[in-house]
Amino acid sequence: MKIETLIKRTLPRSLLGRSLLILVVPMVLLQVISAFIFYEAHWDKVSKYLARGLAGDVGAMVDLVRDNPTPQGRARAFEISRNRFNMDSNLRIDEILSNSKEIVQGSIPDPFLLLALKERVGLPYHIIAPEGEKHLTIEVQLSDGILAVTALRKRLFSSTTYVFVLWMLGSSLLLFGVAIVFMRNQVRPIRRLAVAADAFGKRQDVERFKPEGAREVRQAAMAFLLMKGRIERQIEQRTHMLAGVSHDLRTPLTRMKLQLAMMGDDEDVKDLSEDIHEMEHMLEGYLAFARGEGGEATSETNLSELIESIVSGLKRKGVAVDYHCEGKIFLQVRPNAFRRCVTNLVENAARYGEHLSVRLGQRHEMIEVTVDDDGPGIPAEKYEEVFKPFFRLDKSRNIQTGGVGLGLSIVRDVVRTHGGDIQLSTSPQGGLRARLRFPV
Incomplete structure (x- = not known):
């Protein structure tokens, strides 16, 4: 070995x-x-x-x-x-x-x-x-x-010794140089295919990618383009379907809300109103998870200011948040998707903890966003399961105690489309630590 x-x-x-x-x-x-x-x-x-x-x-x-x-x-x-x-x-x-x-x-x-x-x-x-x-x-x-x-x-x-050695070395170096140039030209299409696949995985535009190179590389590139087309059609069909479902469901819910508003302030009416509100909240969560932020363009974003604005919003709601940033940090991201990702993470921490700690810094060519809370935390054996869609530690399905179970799923989806990842661990404050890591 x-x-x-x-x-x-x-x-x-x-x-x-x-x-x-x-x-x-x-x-x-x-x-x-x-x-x-x-x-x-x-x-x-x-x-x-x-x-x-x-x-x-x-x-x-x-x-x-x-x-x-x-x-x-x-x-x-x-x-x-x-x-x-x-x-x-x-x-x-x-x-x-x-x-x-x-x-x-x-x-x-x-x-x-x-x-x-x-x-x-x-x-x-x-x-x-x-x-x-x-x-x-x-x-x-x-x-x-x-x-x-x-x-x-x-x-x-x-003198044939020198002639032989010079001819041997000279021809070898010449052939080696030709081989380097030729192999670089052959490897370049493979690198472009890898870059295109990585960009598509991050939901970036790869319209300029064209198959080139050797026959086998062209076959792989054509297979990638066919796969890309199928995935895009599938996403588009799903989005249109969910948009139609949203429209169809919103109409009867709106009628029900109007009818309940005309029925007075009876206790049963209030219960029904809360159920309708819960249904609307769940519907918005499902649509947000399925729709994603794929259509948003990336731009150079000041993460320091973006996260500071999120923290300021929590403080206005009375949440105790300690925010620390190591200078101004910029990253190529989709701003709305990134804001939604961090917002879901800190609001989830605020729901279970009384004091939050948010850190933004750069470590070894990786940008890290760390969120700590002093809540009950999550068992280590559940770290992977909580990222599954609609999974909730609270089995009661009560909106007030944990949402619809899509918050962390949306967070990891956004993080991975930016080429990063999320890690869960025990916080020094006793609760949960969530660390987002993005390559520079």
């Missing part, structure tokens, strides 16, 4: 990163395999051939000097060395190699030269290859002295 967790943390999380990883890993493996094959096959063979060529030229000089030891013969051999082999040669008469090491100074670029000298020369030798110099000298012990041959170091080096 630890290895799987480490792999998940190491791997990129985005589609672009994972797609590039799928391209990069085979490319890197290909480069490693190519380099291994090159060095094992091509480079080794070339190095052997170059080393044998230089050792063969040195061996030829040894044979020329030994076959004709006269001054004229040696001069001719040195001339051949200079003109044919591109090497400078000289003979130090009666000198002896003083060191038993083969490499007495510096280093040689390839160890194949040592084997080649043993094969092609077969005599004691020294290699002098000073660091940073373009030449190296090979001293061979002859019977009458030391033959010193100076050659260019590049005779042991193949």
Whole structure:
């Protein structure tokens, strides 16, 4: 499990990163395999051939000097060395190699030269290859002295190494750059689809969204648009139906209210009037929950002033409210829907508690609205159930003791359409704490 967790943390999380990883890993493996094959096959063979060529030229000089030891013969051999082999040669008469090491100074670029000298020369030798110099000298012990041959170091080096490495890296970087551009273009429609889906979930306008990209992405975008159309038609049909129901129910209720008003102040008449008022209140709650605030446009809203106006309204009704705000806080919201959300929350707290505390602040790129009360609270196992439509802790269905059970449902619906969420917990005051959190 630890290895799987480490792999998940190491791997990129985005589609672009994972797609590039799928391209990069085979490319890197290909480069490693190519380099291994090159060095094992091509480079080794070339190095052997170059080393044998230089050792063969040195061996030829040894044979020329030994076959004709006269001054004229040696001069001719040195001339051949200079003109044919591109090497400078000289003979130090009666000198002896003083060191038993083969490499007495510096280093040689390839160890194949040592084997080649043993094969092609077969005599004691020294290699002098000073660091940073373009030449190296090979001293061979002859019977009458030391033959010193100076050659260019590049005779042991193949330029195809640099060409191969540069071509390999250059082509890889070029292909990687093309892959990045291509994958970004392929991922962009997916990001736009995600943004459109998120905006539609928040009831924002997504009319400008159009399917684009690869065939599969276009299919997903078309499916999203079809789903969007079906949901919008369903909401519109529900709204029209509820509007019709509202109109049909309001007419008989109004007639009943007029008839009751003409019947006097009898106790039974008062009871019936209260029932009619309760029916109107319930009907308004049902319609408000079903209708929502989907048609309202979003705007940059000063939450500090908006919540302060709500608190001021509660104070005028005699509710004890402690309001604290950390400066001016602005957020892109639907003002009426947001006002209704916070109003439902604080009025619900005022209904059960005697003292309220409202806090507005920003925490780690999240705007928080916290409402605390000192009421009886809600059992922890009921935190999720109270958000269900028409759910009430008070089973009496009395309007005076808890409304119709839609307040918290409307609150969470509004909060989530703004991309946020609501959390319930126990308040430090002993009652209920409701915390609204919205992303900045």
